[in-house]
Amino acid sequence: MRIENEGLKPCFSNRIKNKFKDGKVYVSFFKIRFNCGIQYRAAALAGIITQFIWGLMQILLYRAFYSSSPEAFPMGLAQLSSYFWLQQAFMNLFMTWFLDADIIESITSGGIAYELCRPLDLYNMWYIKSLSSRFSKTAIRCLPILVVASIFPKPYNLSMITSLNLTVTFLISMTLGFGVVVAFSMLIYVITFFTLSPIGIRIVALSLMEFLSGGIIPIPFLPESIQKIVELLPFASMQNTPFRIYSGNIKGMEILFSIILQAFWLMLLIILGKYLMKRAVNNAVVQGG
Template sequence: MRTVRAFRGMTRAGTRSVLIYRGDLLTGAVTLVIQVVLAIAVWRIVYSGRGPVDGIDAGTAVAYAAIAACLQSVLLPWQFSTLPMRIRNGQIAADLTRPLGLMWQVLGQNLGVLIGRFPLGAIGLAAAALLGALTVPPGVGPTVLAIVATAGGIVVALLCNLIVSMVTFWTFEVSGPLIVYRFGSSFLSGSLIPLWFMPDWLRGAVEWLPFQAQVYTPVSIYLGQTRGGAALALVAVQLVWVAVLVVVLQLVWQRARHRVVVQGG
């Protein structure tokens, strides 16, 4: 129970670290609304005067673009982990002595940041709804499965974010790798371009990566483009990636803990 309470404490701290900066929240909300409006406008222009493309009509493509932008903004904030800062300023030394393991501390904080950004995603979805860009799921089953897939995507994103942030143990400065990861993840997750419209060779490669489990899987299920056994298979892939990423995280942590060098305080 003490471990659970400690994890909840880290989660609350992460949430408060987001909500306390109201100016940043306002700026983030405005930025996301602009991004959603532009995404809707672009896809409506692309489909102007056209029928369905590869079986995807204009309404589905526009709804996908809007929802994916909101989901990606929640899952991948610019500062998604405090681990690099803790390593650089020497706080890692104190963190390693806490009863709650370092990985759980960071995961709790990252989860709190994600929860704190939920209002931004809600604002973006509200803007999309006002513009008539959202569609209703095809039924109760797809809605429930989409919720499960969204939870799976959140777990995959948290694990990927943590693994990438652990590069700091080797480099101390990870601004470059984080930027590459952010933009790479945005593309490979299907946030910028749905997997439907990717060439077969590229889509086949992307489906072997964990990123599509973060955005493409829940959104495609929600919109009814992936149904039945295919939808269940995508959720199963999420579970497989969660297991794989947990193993990778443990291996990286075993190597990283031997490279701890305390700087600063």
């Protein structure tokens, strides 16, 4: 029995070492993509100006409706202003229409063969690349929008959180929502394996994500019968949940339920994505030499 245990120790230690090495490789992928993303400063400046103007236009548009009967709306104008400013500041984290062109190209062109030669989990590698691409764009754009929006006069400004518990809750929800967006995007990449062209699935999936996640109209403004269904879907666990927590539209036990729902969808989408990825890779056929 003693000999068997001694034989298992090197095996276990090797697994730990391999996992550690894989982790370092994934960190390297993240750094490479992040450094590439922050190089385009002129594009970032143009994006900041565009997002700031667009956010202001949205607020002024809704203000016109609020001026007639503000009590008829499910969110106060101050809450809605915070929602829209957060939407613009963190647009690159939660933008549902963004897909990594390099990943799509590698699938449709056959370049996936080179990816499969690497001794790494393909799903994890693409997931890290997607995280980094979105995070790098957000890192150089969000702060100027948040600062300027916070000094606007009420109720058109970004209100500040005064509670530490609410701040922590908001950051947890942001992290989970970000993970759900990337996990759903991974499903689109994987489904591309099974289609002749990625255009159809991209148009359908991205249109659904944009509308049902609250990207066009905040979910509370939908009819109540539809809203109850939409809030249970994975799309509502993206930008909708953290932004409404920040603005104070979600409170009490509803916050806890929303975060649990986010964690549920994140795990489910990752498990489903890994399963479909395994099937796709096993059945993949790459033409050419």
